[in-house]
Amino acid sequence: MTDQPRGAAPAVDSVLAALADPTRRQLLDLLAAQGEVTATTLAAGVPVSRQAVVKHLAVLDAAGLVSGTKVGREVRYAVRPAALNATARWMAALAADWDRRLANIKRIAEAAEDEARR
């Protein structure tokens, strides 16, 4: 039931859901600061277990916000700005659309008021 009106809408859905969690935002911050690190390393900088971090990284990965690269026996995660950029643009477009519609509605309302005033 998750239809998105805009055709090119990527996974705005999942990006928003991913960003809604504060722990995940913190993880993204750590990732952006440290570049490529493993889930175990990240777990040290966050008040949850490694497993929880892994789950969060899976969500972020599904949203396209991070990517994992297997290097030997460990997995290095890194942040990917593309999906965030896309969502930011989507959001800005949505805000503009609201503005447009509101202006239109206001215009109609004022016209109706003039009509009634006569």
Next chain:
Amino acid sequence: MTDQPRGAAPAVDSVLAALADPTRRQLLDLLAAQGEVTATTLAAGVPVSRQAVVKHLAVLDAAGLVSGTKVGREVRYAVRPAALNATARWMAALAADWDRRLANIKRIAEAAEDEARR
């Protein structure tokens, strides 16, 4: 609890949490399309009860995305683009910051590689 930071600080936190729910996004869409409507009217265009809609509107209101105006015995809700705009800007800035950090990290990594190559 839910104190409303009037004016600037739009609590990106609560905006993201509010937008994470698909039903709330749908409600925002309906609101943007119809201008000022009541919760009862909105409930007709969404597959949940009026009470559920009221709760969602409360969340959206706390995030600054909508505002309710009491007119007689009914409450007209309308969309407010400001908070969304602010969040979009925040997100774009965050993406830019990630880009900056990633570029920096890449530079450092390449320098280290050169160092090791000698």
Next chain:
DNA sequence: ATTGAATGCAACCTCAGAGTTGCACATCAC
């Protein structure tokens, strides 16, 4: 080959929030 450290998988627990129903309280229309 064995040992140690890292990841992956799975079962389990807990609680916030999405949704419902029922009823009391306003408010408009007559």
Next chain:
DNA sequence: GTGATGTGCAACTCTGAGGTTGCATTCAAT
């Protein structure tokens, strides 16, 4: 006034996300 319509409040259910623990597995290193 009375009746009808709309809103607000409260109790309740229930699913899923966030978190934990335990163990199996993989890989590097000596």
